[in-house]
Amino acid sequence: MKVDMIIANSFLMTMEGKGVGMIENGAVAIKDNIIVGTGTTQEILSTHRAERLIDATDKVVMPGLINAHLHSAGALFRGMAQDMSHWMQKGLWPLAKHTQEEERVRGSLLSIMEGVKSGTTTFCDFETPMNEIVGNYVKIGARARVAEVVNELPDTIGALPVGELYPFDPATGQRKLQKNICLMEQWHEQENGRITCLFGPQAPDMMSKELLLELKELAEKYNTRLHMHVAQGDREINQMIKRYGKRPIAFLDELGYLDQRLMAVHLTEATKDEIRLLTSKGASMMYCPGAIAIIDGLVPPVMDFVEAGGTAALGTDSAAGNNSINMFNEMKFAAILNKVKRQDPKVFPAWLSLRMATVEAARAIGLDHEIGTITKGKKADIIIVNVDDPGLRPVIGDPIRNIVPNLVYGARGHEVETVIIDGRVVMEKRKLLTIDEKQSIIAAQDVVNQIAQRAHDDIVGSESDLLKMMRADYL
Amino acid sequence: MKVDMIIANSFLMTMEGKGVGMIENGAVAIKDNIIVGTGTTQEILSTHRAERLIDATDKVVMPGLINAHLHSAGALFRGMAQDMSHWMQKGLWPLAKHTQEEERVRGSLLSIMEGVKSGTTTFCDFETPMNEIVGNYVKIGARARVAEVVNELPDTIGALPVGELYPFDPATGQRKLQKNICLMEQWHEQENGRITCLFGPQAPDMMSKELLLELKELAEKYNTRLHMHVAQGDREINQMIKRYGKRPIAFLDELGYLDQRLMAVHLTEATKDEIRLLTSKGASMMYCPGAIAIIDGLVPPVMDFVEAGGTAALGTDSAAGNNSINMFNEMKFAAILNKVKRQDPKVFPAWLSLRMATVEAARAIGLDHEIGTITKGKKADIIIVNVDDPGLRPVIGDPIRNIVPNLVYGARGHEVETVIIDGRVVMEKRKLLTIDEKQSIIAAQDVVNQIAQRAHDDIVGSESDLLKMMRADYL
Numbered sequence: 034m035k036v037d038m039i040i041a042n043s044f045l046m047t048m049e050g051k052g053v054g055m056i057e058n059g060a061v062a063i064k065d066n067i068i069v070g071t072g073t074t075q076e077i078l079s080t081h082r083a084e085r086l087i088d089a090t091d092k093v094v095m096p097g098l099i100n101a102h103l104h105s106a107g108a109l110f111r112g113m114a115q116d117m118s119h120w121m122q123k124g125l126w127p128l129a130k131h132t133q134e135e136e137r138v139r140g141s142l143l144s145i146m147e148g149v150k151s152g153t154t155t156f157c158d159f160e161t162p163m164n165e166i167v168g169n170y171v172k173i174g175a176r177a178r179v180a181e182v183v184n185e186l187p188d189t190i191g192a193l194p195v196g197e198l199y200p201f202d203p204a205t206g207q208r209k210l211q212k213n214i215c216l217m218e219q220w221h222e223q224e225n226g227r228i229t230c231l232f233g234p235q236a237p238d239m240m241s242k243e244l245l246l247e248l249k250e251l252a253e254k255y256n257t258r259l260h261m262h263v264a265q266g267d268r269e270i271n272q273m274i275k276r277y278g279k280r281p282i283a284f285l286d287e288l289g290y291l292d293q294r295l296m297a298v299h300l301t302e303a304t305k306d307e308i309r310l311l312t313s314k315g316a317s318m319m320y321c322p323g324a325i326a327i328i329d330g331l332v333p334p335v336m337d338f339v340e341a342g343g344t345a346a347l348g349t350d351s352a353a354g355n356n357s358i359n360m361f362n363e364m365k366f367a368a369i370l371n372k373v374k375r376q377d378p379k380v381f382p383a384w385l386s387l388r389m390a391t392v393e394a395a396r397a398i399g400l401d402h403e404i405g406t407i408t409k410g411k412k413a414d415i416i417i418v419n420v421d422d423p424g425l426r427p428v429i430g431d432p433i434r435n436i437v438p439n440l441v442y443g444a445r446g447h448e449v450e451t452v453i454i455d456g457r458v459v460m461e462k463r464k465l466l467t468i469d470e471k472q473s474i475i476a477a478q479d480v481v482n483q484i485a486q487r488a489h490d491d492i493v494g495s496e497s498d499l500l501k502m503m504r505a506d507y508l
Numbered sequence: 509m510k511v512d513m514i515i516a517n518s519f520l521m522t523m524e525g526k527g528v529g530m531i532e533n534g535a536v537a538i539k540d541n542i543i544v545g546t547g548t549t550q551e552i553l554s555t556h557r558a559e560r561l562i563d564a565t566d567k568v569v570m571p572g573l574i575n576a577h578l579h580s581a582g583a584l585f586r587g588m589a590q591d592m593s594h595w596m597q598k599g600l601w602p603l604a605k606h607t608q609e610e611e612r613v614r615g616s617l618l619s620i621m622e623g624v625k626s627g628t629t630t631f632c633d634f635e636t637p638m639n640e641i642v643g644n645y646v647k648i649g650a651r652a653r654v655a656e657v658v659n660e661l662p663d664t665i666g667a668l669p670v671g672e673l674y675p676f677d678p679a680t681g682q683r684k685l686q687k688n689i690c691l692m693e694q695w696h697e698q699e700n701g702r703i704t705c706l707f708g709p710q711a712p713d714m715m716s717k718e719l720l721l722e723l724k725e726l727a728e729k730y731n732t733r734l735h736m737h738v739a740q741g742d743r744e745i746n747q748m749i750k751r752y753g754k755r756p757i758a759f760l761d762e763l764g765y766l767d768q769r770l771m772a773v774h775l776t777e778a779t780k781d782e783i784r785l786l787t788s789k790g791a792s793m794m795y796c797p798g799a800i801a802i803i804d805g806l807v808p809p810v811m812d813f814v815e816a817g818g819t820a821a822l823g824t825d826s827a828a829g830n831n832s833i834n835m836f837n838e839m840k841f842a843a844i845l846n847k848v849k850r851q852d853p854k855v856f857p858a859w860l861s862l863r864m865a866t867v868e869a870a871r872a873i874g875l876d877h878e879i880g881t882i883t884k885g886k887k888a889d890i891i892i893v894n895v896d897d898p899g900l901r902p903v904i905g906d907p908i909r910n911i912v913p914n915l916v917y918g919a920r921g922h923e924v925e926t927v928i929i930d931g932r933v934v935m936e937k938r939k940l941l942t943i944d945e946k947q948s949i950i951a952a953q954d955v956v957n958q959i960a961q962r963a964h965d966d967i968v969g970s971e972s973d974l975l976k977m978m979r980a981d982y983l
Binding site: 050051052053054055108109111112113115116117118120143146147150151323326327328329330331332352355356357358359362366368369370372373374375376377378379380382383384421423424425426427428429431432433434435436437438439442443445446447470473474477478480481482485489492493498499500502503505506507508 | 622
């Protein structure tokens with residue numbers, strides 16, 4: 034068979050089956066945007082003829098990583114809200130209130146570049162203005178599953194007041210909903226299917242029951258999923274009890290929200306009973322280890338979710354919280370934070386991190402028919418990771434293999450050399466081929482310089498922990 | 509003044525004072541191996557003339573990182589003992605027992621290369637055979653503070669038996685002690701003072717009281733410190749109670765061990781009272797967040813140690829446990845694991861991680877008169893970190909600065925471009941100038957291939973968790 038590309042002589046990690054599906058000295062054949070063959074190098078070379086042969090000796094070939102939850106524009110505020118209390122009110126809000134939509138679009142490209150350069154091929158981006166941000170994914174050539182942020186909070190609300198019940202503004206809700214519908218109409222299944230759309234109710238406490246039901250109905254109509262923060266913190270629980278006398282998951286259950294369409298983000302405050310309810314109904318969990326550790330000092334109950342039979346995926350959340358849109362970072366944190374939470378080194382082994390960033394993630398976001406494993410017939414979203422690095426050597430294969438622990442506990446992301454998305458080489462020798470990286474960085478930096486200037490007085494007025502650190506020479 | 513080198517236009521983080529000592533648009537002047545001037549670029553350029561001018565625009569210039577505890581030869585077994593119980597007995601021992609001394613020397617170079625390439629300039633290496641391993645530090649040009657591992661355990665003991673009291677063999681103890689003394693005699697203060705030596709009692713449970721006292725006396729005689737694991741696990745506590753009826757720290761106190769000379773590693777099991785005792789006597793703590801999280805699923809009480817007024821330093825421990833000899837990894841883990849332990853995002857701020865890898869580390873290992881800050885008169889151990897990277901952008905300086913959180917929560921180590929040790933450029937544009945990196949990797953890989961072959965039957969016989977994972981396609 035004549036194909037476009039063969040990647041040969043690799044440690045091929047297909048992620049098929051229950052483990053990592055390792056084929057030593059493995060090869061993949063790609064034609065157009067599809068994987069048309071996998072097997073040993075000998076098998077593939079004897080049955081395929083390729084336009085281009087990539088030698089992946091001393092390299093791991095694996096499915097592109099899936100970032101199941103991020104807010105890409107958060108990169109604008111990277112490093113500006115850590116080690117503090119009230120990170121949203123005192124850290125981000127004084128900056129965010131001075132930020133314009135086109136500036137958010139520029140900022141989002143930083144997150145996407147960082148992600149692709151560390152092996153992410155699919156981004157579940159939950160952001161506004163998504164109708165414009167989606168253009169970044171088109172340009173860079175990444176796969177994206179995107180939602181516009183929908184809530185019913187009046188624009189004048191500012192940082193969310195603590196304690197009081199939020200006011201809802203139905204007109205604002207409808208305006209934001211229309212943007213999400215417009216996104217769906219314009220972009221769903223576009224770019225050869227590389228762009229797909231979700232509905233994005235921000236959280237159960239941030240809109241009326243009516244709007245939640247409208248979104249649910251739309252998700253059914255367009256046969257897509259709902260990307261939504263659920264049980265993400267005390268504040269949400271308090272709002273829901275005050276408004277409805279119920280915790281969020283019980284409330285969502287009454288609304289008929291708990292099914293396979295629900296991609297529930299964080300679940301930091303979910304109890305074991307609530308988790309059993311979620312998993313029994315088929316909802317999936319988006320787990321963001323780094324962000325929740327840095328912002329809240331907590332480890333969400335992902336192990337309970339997995340033990341209850343649920344499907345969970347890893348996400349970076351926002352660079353404004355986590356500082357990092359690098360799934361290698363996230364895989365490592367997931368494993369280590371859960372070992373520490375359970376005080377057991379066997380908990381959350383390396384292979385589970387790899388699965389939650391590939392095959393399980395694909396299932397959790399509803400794209401497992403297309404991506405998540407290296408399987409004949411699936412889309413060619415593939416990364417090549419160089420393990421010939423002092424930090425990843427030695428490599429042994431017999432009688433045990435050390436590649437899986439080293440990818441999770443040792444690799445840093447910069448070992449990713451080549452990124453192929455939908456059959457197209459988007460990064461090679463660590464250089465992005467589809468955009469001008471330097472120029473994109475400068476554009477984002479310019480924007481932030483202006484925001485910081487406009488926000489100056491508000492930041493100074495916030496008297497945040499960070500400002501005190503700055504004055505005392507700790508920053 | 510005529511100098512050899514000026515590094516200008518940088519974010520200069522001197523680490524002086526109580527914080528990070530940031531000088532925006534700062535410069536450093538170096539003559540021979542000494543820092544001869546620091547200040548703003550204007551100040552330095554107007555008073556110094558340099559042979560070589562390095563432009564560090566968009567770069568952070570900071571003290572080289574100090575890895576306060578590692579076992580460098582552990583890189584031989586990277587990724588071969590994670591996610592399992594009995595990591596020492598079933599993971600490492602089946603390999604270690606088939607490993608020869610010259611093979612350990614080759615393996616150690618992997619750790620050192622990984623460390624230097626991620627900004628480490630000083631290595632507190634606790635390893636055997638140190639008389640030979642020290643040659644790697646000489647060759648690569650790093651600063652090292654080294655100890656030979658001394659214990660009194662018979663060579664035939666193998667993996668330490670659980671439950672029984674270890675037998676001691678005084679002849680073995682004396683043989684190992686002589687190697688440590690020989691190291692001290694041959695290498696202490698050599699290579700322009702770049703190599704200094706410590707005594708290395710492995711742990712209080714692994715030798716007789718008599719040998720411990722002999723080591724203490726030698727440390728006094730040579731006016732150096734003792735690098736020693738203390739309260740590192742249940743097993744040690746049980747041995748000490750069984751043998752002496754005392755917990756290790758109380759026992760060491762009776763022996764007069766608790767003073768400034770003691771560099772106590774791990775302290776995983778130390779109580780608050782024991783920590784107060786240690787800090788009141790001036791002993792320092794070597795804290796290895798990643799290794800202890802992966803091996804034990806625990807977070808040692810470093811915050812208690814700091815709150816009790818003690819001096820603590822970060823270390824990577826062995827790549828056989830931690831998988832990583834990268835201090836950027838360690839800085840991030842230290843901050844995040846302690847936030848989670850205390851369930852408070854304000855705990856262990858980024859600046860504290862930076863200090864525990866530089867100025868506090870220098871104090872903890874007794875080299876603060878020479879290194880740890882960028883200060884006139886100190887040795888020129890300096891790294892240059894590029895922050896013009898999609899994962900570290902944007903950079904803002906006013907009214908708050910985001911560099912410190914980004915270095916700790918965002919940087920991965922590969923952003924280190926240049927490493928200067930004792931005034932000599934050891935790495936430039938990420939290329940090691942002093943050794944053949946490729947050749948050194950191949951040499952280590954060859955050695956491990958042979959060990960894995962020799963160890964084959966013992967690994968298979970171990971029936972470890974890893975072996976089961978391997979058979980089930982999880983590795």
